[in-house]
Amino acid sequence: MKLVTDPNDNSNHSQIKSFLQVISDDFLMLTRLHAKEPDADFLELLVEYEFPSTMALNLVSEEGKKANQFMxxxxxxxxxxxxxxxxxxxxxxxxxxxxxxxxxxxxxESVWIDEEKLTCQESMFQVRAWYESYGLKAENWRIRPDDDLVLQLQFISHLFSISESIKELEDIARFMDEHLLRWLGQFTSRVVHRSATPYYAGIALLTGAYCEELRDLIATITNLPRPSAEEIEERMKSNSVSQEVTMSYMPGIGPAV
Known part of the structure; x- marks a missing residue:
């Protein structure tokens, strides 16, 4: 399947924009789930709205269905x-x-990607460069480094929220390929097997399945196949970023305009 936009078709543009916005909202929810521990009010909302059935993207893959059912x-x-x-x-x-x-x-991300498993390594600077290309900065990299899961999820939400066309999905896909999806599966597996509560195991499963299925959907919509893990690693070898660790304040839990 390939979606083709007609610049003169306002209804088609409206549908695409609506799709992009609801996916942005899904990522905001995933961001909140990972950003801080829940209070009673938040848990009551999850129960009231029968989460995760209220997520806009209906997961249909085997892994997606399992994650939904578990949560x-x-x-x-x-x-x-x-x-x-x-x-x-x-x-x-x-x-x-x-x-x-x-x-x-x-x-x-750095801990999973860096050979010595250290924080604040090259992955962080690469992600920072992405944020800066969209006029964004992390609020405080010393508290929550740029390559933190929460910030990456929030950044993807932002990209969806400002996108106007299917063509812009290519940039989102590239960020997911080069960063989030290189390590999210390992993080998910570790949390599922070691967390003390089903709540956080479920959140990890759902986040991993959602991001993988969305990336497959983007490949279908854009008619651009996903690169292999080997292709991504080869690409990243030439994407080296060297930068001074200097960031200015920006309010919020993560990247914001």
Missing amino acids: QRVIEMMPEQFDDEYLDTLAADFADIYLNHSLQASPL
């Missing part, structure tokens, strides 16, 4: 009242994954 069961099995003990358990699991790295499931 649905997590939501369905939540207690009627979210007491302090339940919230503290989720907060502790969040800290183990995203803050103290006791699960060795780092949300930073």
